[in-house]
Amino acid sequence: MSENKIIVTISGKDRVGIVAEVSSVLAKYGVNIEDIRQTIMQGCFMMFLLGDIGGSKFSFKEIKDALSQTGEKLGMEIWTQRKEIFDKMHTI
Amino acid sequence: MSFFNEKSIIETINMIKVHNLDIRTVTLALSLRDCCGENVKEVGDKIYNKITKYAKNLYSYASEIEEEYSIPIINKRIAVTPISLVGESCKEYDYVYLAKVLDEAAKEVNVNFIGGFSALVEKGCTRGDNALIESIPEALSQTQRVCSSINLASTKAGINMDTVKKMGSIIKQSANLTADKDGIGAAKLVCFCNVPGDNPFMAGAFHGYGENECALNIGVSGPGVVRAAVENLPKNADFGELANKIKQIAFKITSTGELVGRRMAEKMNIPFGIIDLSLAPTPAKGDSVAGIFQAMGLEHAGAHGTTAALAMLNDAVKKGGIMASSYVGGLSGAFIPVSEDAGMIEAAKSGVLTFDKLEAMTCVCSVGLDMIAIPGDTPDSTISGMIADEMAIGMINKKTTAVRIIPVPNKGVGDYAVYGGLLGEAPIMKVNNLSSDIFINRGGRIPAPIHSLNN
Numbered sequence: 057m058s059e060n061k062i063i064v065t066i067s068g069k070d071r072v073g074i075v076a077e078v079s080s081v082l083a084k085y086g087v088n089i090e091d092i093r094q095t096i097m098q099g100c101f102m103m104f105l106l107g108d109i110g111g112s113k114f115s116f117k118e119i120k121d122a123l124s125q126t127g128e129k130l131g132m133e134i135w136t137q138r139k140e141i142f143d144k145m146h147t148i
Numbered sequence: 149m150s151f152f153n154e155k156s157i158i159e160t161i162n163m164i165k166v167h168n169l170d171i172r173t174v175t176l177a178l179s180l181r182d183c184c185g186e187n188v189k190e191v192g193d194k195i196y197n198k199i200t201k202y203a204k205n206l207y208s209y210a211s212e213i214e215e216e217y218s219i220p221i222i223n224k225r226i227a228v229t230p231i232s233l234v235g236e237s238c239k240e241y242d243y244v245y246l247a248k249v250l251d252e253a254a255k256e257v258n259v260n261f262i263g264g265f266s267a268l269v270e271k272g273c274t275r276g277d278n279a280l281i282e283s284i285p286e287a288l289s290q291t292q293r294v295c296s297s298i299n300l301a302s303t304k305a306g307i308n309m310d311t312v313k314k315m316g317s318i319i320k321q322s323a324n325l326t327a328d329k330d331g332i333g334a335a336k337l338v339c340f341c342n343v344p345g346d347n348p349f350m351a352g353a354f355h356g357y358g359e360n361e362c363a364l365n366i367g368v369s370g371p372g373v374v375r376a377a378v379e380n381l382p383k384n385a386d387f388g389e390l391a392n393k394i395k396q397i398a399f400k401i402t403s404t405g406e407l408v409g410r411r412m413a414e415k416m417n418i419p420f421g422i423i424d425l426s427l428a429p430t431p432a433k434g435d436s437v438a439g440i441f442q443a444m445g446l447e448h449a450g451a452h453g454t455t456a457a458l459a460m461l462n463d464a465v466k467k468g469g470i471m472a473s474s475y476v477g478g479l480s481g482a483f484i485p486v487s488e489d490a491g492m493i494e495a496a497k498s499g500v501l502t503f504d505k506l507e508a509m510t511c512v513c514s515v516g517l518d519m520i521a522i523p524g525d526t527p528d529s530t531i532s533g534m535i536a537d538e539m540a541i542g543m544i545n546k547k548t549t550a551v552r553i554i555p556v557p558n559k560g561v562g563d564y565a566v567y568g569g570l571l572g573e574a575p576i577m578k579v580n581n582l583s584s585d586i587f588i589n590r591g592g593r594i595p596a597p598i599h600s601l602n603n
Contacts, residue, residue: 065157093154104154117215135161139152141217144407145400146156148471 060110061139062087064123068132070101078105078134081126085119086112101132106139164219167372168435169401171408172428173223174210175348176203177355177363177421180229180264184237191238192249199226199253199262202362202418207258209415213408221408222570226254227353227365228264236276243280247287247294254293261336263353265296268343270305271593281311284318288333289325295351301341301539303546307594312539315339316532316588320555323524327557330565334554335487335519339535341542341549346422347478352515352550363421364413365478368405369428371489372435373397374461378443390444391464398425398468406473424478425469426514427461429489431572437461437482438491438501449492450501458482459512479548481514487567487574488519497575504580511541516550521565521574524557531555533584536594544597 066078075092082089082105091106109119120136127134163169183194203226210221228250235243247265254262265287267277284296298315301307319339323331338351345356348365355362377397381390402425413420429437438449441457462481470476484506486492495501503520510516516538522531535551542549556565559576566573 063152063157065161091152095154097158102154102158104152104157106152117212120215135218137218138216140407141219141404142152142156142160144403145160146153148399 059138059140060108062107062109062116062119063137063139063142064105064107065135066103066105066127066132067100068130070096071130074101074103074130074132077126077130078123081122082107085114085122087119163370163373163400167370167376168430168432169370169373169404170220170222171366171405172369172426173225173348173367174206174221174409174412175225175227175353175365175367176206176416177227177346177348177359177365178202179355179359179361180231180234183234186237186239188235188238188240188242188245191234192246195234195246195249196253199228199250200256203257203259205416209412212415213411217408219404219408223261224259225348225350225353226257226259226262227348227355228262229355230266230268231264232267232274232277232280235280236274241276241279243283244287244290247283247291250294251291259293261293261295261350263295263297263350264355265294266298266354268299269308269311270299270302271308273311281314281318284337285321285325285333288322288336294336295353296337297340297343297352297354299340299343300535301543303342303543304596306596307341307536307539307543309536309593310591312535313529313532313588313591315535316528316530319531319553320528323555324557330559330567331524331554331556332567332571335552335567335571338550338552339539341539342547344478344548348424349426349428349479351552352479360419360421362418364409364416364418365421365424366405366409366412367424367426367428367478368401369426370397370401371427371429371437371440373401374427375434375436375439375443378440383445387460391460394461394464395468398465399472401425402469402472402476420475422475422477423473425465425476425480426478427465427482429483429485429492430570431488431490431493433490436489436491437484438489438495442491448500449495450505454505455508455512458484458509462512462514479514483515483518484509484513485519487521487565487572488570493572493574496577503577507537510538510549511545515548516542518550518552519571519574520553521556521576522553522579523560523576524555525560526555526579527583527585529583529585529588530579532588536588540594
C-alpha cells in the first residue's frame with residue numbers, strides 16, 4: 057500500500073553514526089527500511105530513506121516526532137513525509 | 149518495493165522550504181439554506197450549531213495533513229450561503245446579529261475568516277439584499293472574522309448601477325467605522341462581477357446556490373516557486389519556453405493541492421469540491437507576483453509589458469493546473485493585490501505602478517483591483533466610478549473581476565496603511581480627482597452586452 061510509504065530526508069554536516077542512529081529509531085518504531093541512498097550535495101550530506109510504516113503500531117505523528125528529535129540530537133535536519141506527495145507532484 | 153527519485157524529493161522540499169510553496173487555504177463550503185426561520189434568534193442558533201458541527205474538526209484535520217506531507221496549510225476557513233437569503237426569511241431583519249453569530253462560530257472552530265456575508269444583486273435587490281448591504285459597515289466593524297462580498301454585475305445581467313452607487317458609500321462607511329485600524333473593514337469587503345460560487349479565497353468566498361450541501365474547496369499558491377523557476381531559465385529563453393516552464397510548475401503545485409484537498413475531504417467525510425490554483429502572493433520576501441514580472445525581464449511591475457506578462461502568466465498557470473486536477477474552479481489564475489505583495493508595494497511606493505496601470509492589468513488577471521489603499525477623503529461617487537469601471541471590464545470580457553479598495557480614514561497620498569499578517573501594508577495611491585458624480589447618480593442598470601460583433 058503506497059499510503060504506508062514514507063520518505064525520510066536527512067541533511068546536514070556528515071559525521072559518524074547518522075545511519076546507525078536513524079535506523080535504530082526506525083527499528084524501535086517498527087518501520088521497515090526498503091531503500092536507502094546517500095549523496096554529498098554542495099558539501100552537505102544528504103540521505104534519503106524509503107520506509108514502510110504498515111507494520112508499525114505507532115502513528116505517523118509519533119514516528120515523525122521521534123525522527124525530528126533524533127535530528128535535533130544529531131544536529132541534522134530531518135524531514136518525514138508520506139511518499140504520496142512526491143508521487144503526485146512528479147508524475148502525470 | 150516502490151521507487152523514489154532523490155532529485156524529485158529535493159525539488160519538493162526546496163519548493164516548500166525555500167520558495168514558500170503552501171496550501172493557502174482549506175475552505176469548508178457549507179449551505180445554510182436549511183437555517184431559515186421567522187425568528188432571527190432561532191436562525192442564529194441554527195447557523196451556529198450547523199457551522200460548529202460541520203467544521204468541528206476542520207482545524208485539527210488540516211494540522212494532521214500538514215504534518216503528514218510537511219506542507220504548510222496557512223488558513224482554515226469557512227464559506228457559507230449568502231446570508232442575505234438566510235436572513236430574509238426572518239420577520240424582522242437583523243443582519244448585524246447574524247454577522248456576530250458567524251463570527252462566534254468561526255472563533256469556536258478556530259478559523260481565521262468566514263465568508264458569505266453576501267448578496268448576489270447583479271440585476272436587482274430584494275428587501276433582504278438591501279438590508280444586508282445597509283448593515284455591512286456595522287457588521288464588519290463589530291466582528292473580526294466575517295468577510296462580505298456583493299456581486300454587482302454579470303455578463304448575462306449587466307451592471308446594477310443603483311447598488312454600485314450605494315457600494316461607494318458602504319465601502320467608505322466600512323473604512324470609517326474601523327478608522328483606528330486604517331479602515332480594515334473595507335479590506336474585508338469585495339464587490340464582484342461574474343462571481344464564482346466555489347471560490348475558497350477571502351474576502352470573496354461564499355457557498356453558491358448551485359453547490360452541494362457542503363464541500364471542501366482548496367486554494368493553492370506558490371508565486372515564489374514560479375519566480376524561482378523563471379529566474380533559472382536563461383535570459384534569452386523565448387516565450388514558448390517560458391510558458392512551458394510555468395505550466396510545469398503549475399502542474400506540480402496543483403497536484404499537491406489536489407492530494408491535500410482529497411485527503412482533507414476524505415477525513416471530513418464530505419465531497420471534494422474544487423481546487424483553486426491561484427498565484428496568491430504574500431508579503432514574504434520572494435513570494436511575489438511582481439517578482440515573477442521581474443524574473444521575466446521587466447524592470448518592475450508597472451513597466452510597459454506588464455499586462456502582457458500577466459496575461460501569459462495567468463493563462464499558463466491555468467493550462468498547467470487544469471491537467472493536474474479533475475475539478476479546477478474558483479478564481480484560478482494570478483492575483484495582483486497591492487498590500488499583500490512585497491514587490492507590488494515597492495513598485496507602488498516608488499510611483500512606477502499606478503492605479504490606472506493596475507486597472508489595465510485587471511483585464512487579464514484572475515480577479516481585479518485588490519487591496520489598494522486610496523485617500524480617505526475620496527468621494528463616494530469616485531469609489532463607485534472605480535467599481536463601475538471594473539464591473540464593465542468583467543462584464544464585457546466575460547470574466548470575474550472584483551474591487552477591494554480601502555479609503556484609509558484621515559490619510560492621504562504619501563501615507564501608509566498597515567494591516568499586518570497576510571493583509572500586509574500599502575502606500576496610499578493617487579486617484580483621479582475628476583468628478584464621476586452625475587454619471588453615478590443616474591442609477592438604473594447598464595444593460596447586458598451583445599455577444600456578437602466582437603471588436
